[in-house]
Amino acid sequence: MSQSTSYYSIPSSEFLRLKDAENVSQPEYTDVATLHQSHEGLRYILVKTVPSKINSITELFNPESYIDSLPDFENENADIDALLNNIPLYYLTPEKVNIIHSVLTTVTNADICKNFSSNEFNKNGIYPEVWNDSLDPDSTFNLNHLTKDFKDLNELFSKASLQNNYVIVCIG
Helix, strand or coil, X not given: CCCEEEEEEECXXXXXXXXXXXXXXXXXXXXXXXXXXXXXXXXXXXHHHCHHHHHHHHHHHCCCCEECCCCCCCCCCCCHHHHHCCCXXXXXXXXXXXXXXXXXXXXXXHHXXXXXXXXXXXXXXXXXXXXXXXXXXXXXXXXXXXXXXXXXXXXXXXXXXXXXXXXXXEEC
16 A cells, blocks of 8 residues: 655635535646655654744644545444545645745755655654665655655645645545
């Protein structure tokens, strides 16, 4: 099983449409960034780099706000298909997008390089626990992988902030 996190930048008008819809549908987005199994690694590095901004970093990776209700997995009589189709869309408001953007802009590639240690990641159980020091640009779970995903994430938040957009966060 692999973990990916996708961030979708959507205009306010699209967000309001989704929020008011009876059934949440695929959002019309202006930009997307997907972190391919680097979610936990980037979170670890960001907390290590800017520990004073842990609340914003936590919100970036685990937003609290969502559209729709959370599925009631405790109800033993619930229809599993209905539960799975009732998955909420987590989101960040334009205000939170601006705050997160301001945090991300303080982090440089040099910070990521300084704070990356494959041994430390693996020792501390940072998913997927197969981090390595390969310099091969096609290799994953290494410094190149993290810096590429960070660049994509930073660019998305920069554009979303300029456009005053919401960001939908899908973790799977």
